[in-house]
Amino acid sequence: MTPEPGKSFNDSQQNSSPTEDIIRQISELEKVSLNLEPDVAFRNEISTKASSYVNDYLDSLANMKAYVDGECAHLKSLKVGDNPKQFDDLLAILKDEVNRVGINSSSGAGFAYVPSGGIWASSVADMLAAATNRYAGVYFSSPGAVIIENQMIRWLSSIAGYPQTAHGNLTSGGSIANLTAIQTARDKYRIDSTNVKKAVIYFTGHAHHCIHKAVHILGLDEIIQRTVRMDSEFRMDSDNLEEMMLRDVEEGLHPFLVVATAGTTDTGAIDPLEKIADLCEKFGAWFHVDAAYGGFFMLLEETGKKFKGVERSDSLVMDPHKGMFLPFGVGAVLVRDGKALLESNLERASYMQDALGYDEISPADSGIELTRHFRGLRMWLPLHLHGVNAFRTNLREKLLLARYFYGEIKDMGFETGPEPELSIVLFRYPGNDKERVNKQLLDLIRVDGRVLFSSTTINGEFWIRCAIMSFRSHLREVRLALDVIRENVKKVR
Ligand SMILES: Cc1ncc(COP(=O)(O)O)c(C=O)c1O
CATH class of the missing domain: 3.90.1150.10 (Aspartate Aminotransferase, domain 1)
Structure with a gap:
């Protein structure tokens, strides 16, 4: 029931008390609010249609193109309105325009950038995570969700050969994971306005551009950045790195951070991690490895040995939405000294005081985000389901x-x-x-x-x-x- 135009519920219910009026208004609003809580018949109808669309999509993937030029005309003209629209119409737009035009990232015939496919089990996990909406930011809120997140981090750490003291965070992807690692290094080495101009970062010309972005976002534009030479196979030339570090020390500068890449985006090259680890130890620099693309090849004996030395790094990035083929939206940062990661991210607030006092580390304390998608589930479910x-x-x-x-x-x-x-x-x-x-x-x-x-x-x-x-x-x-x-x-x- 809606009041006549120009009148409030109050005007239309002259004889009732203010409290009764409010209750009446609330009851009327509730009837409409309940539209956001569809009944089981509606849920079944929508999820059956969605599921059948997904199944048809996946079953016809092998015959779909990897790239399609096209327009998104209907989509552009579709306005957000006050009233509901039909699911079938919305699904049709998704099918004809969103999922048809551009790069088909789920196709196996895609060889551009870093494809992964996006395994189906993760989409089920995402649905379960979203429908149950457990708050995965703090342990108090959802012990189970946080245990899953932390188990995933421990599994990743074990692949890298990190000690029990390591910790990490599941991020939205490799860019935020690299940002978090460099943020931790900055804080551990107390790089601030008093010393930033004497601190030096080293990487090759094939470091991913998210590293440069991270340096900028972290307020480190004034830091000295050295581009280390590469060998004929596009790996970091460790002799050149050593020369640069020696010269910098002689000149009173501080070799602060070396960013190695284990699986460059350009060619897949793996920098010589063992030699870089030696140099970082010698010069007291933070050793970061960006293995966003290459990291999961550590699971194989034949490629695992190429990553020797990664276990000596201070921080590491590996992206499950690349090497584990998960759908876009999950990266991981690991820090060998988990305490450094926590110290870099720790903030307290009075309105969060009820969440304190638990032994298990909360993702909100080991990363940038407070409220976050329950990403662990999209990794946990397929790992257990498939092995x-x-x-x-x-x-x-x-x-x-x-x-x-x-x-x-x-x-x-x-x-x-x-x-x-x-x-x-x-x-x-x-x-x-x-x-x-x-x-x-x-x-x-x-x-x-x-x-x-x-x-x-x-x-x-x-x-x-x-x-x-x-x-x-x-x-x-x-x-x-x-x-x-x-x-x-x-x-x-
Ligand atoms: C080596 C490397 N590092 C970092 C990234 C950035 O990761 P994301 O796109 O998940 O932010 C990529 C992406 O391709 C990458 O290949």
């Missing part, structure tokens, strides 16, 4: 697929980058006018859309990247990629 071996096997398959692609593309007469250290291959069509020709080839392949690659520029030269990291990429998709290249290279002028 670690399923992930290990998938990673091993990706490694071999990259090696296969590398051999085949070479045999097709293409120029290649270094033999893939992990699962990224650089290639380009040889000859004169390489940049123009390869840009054209990349564009032809994008327009074709059956598979997708991305490009990068290394030492001023254009390369096409093939990153094999979706759990849905198998021999069929890699062979398709080779066929698509074969077909399109003929069209290049």
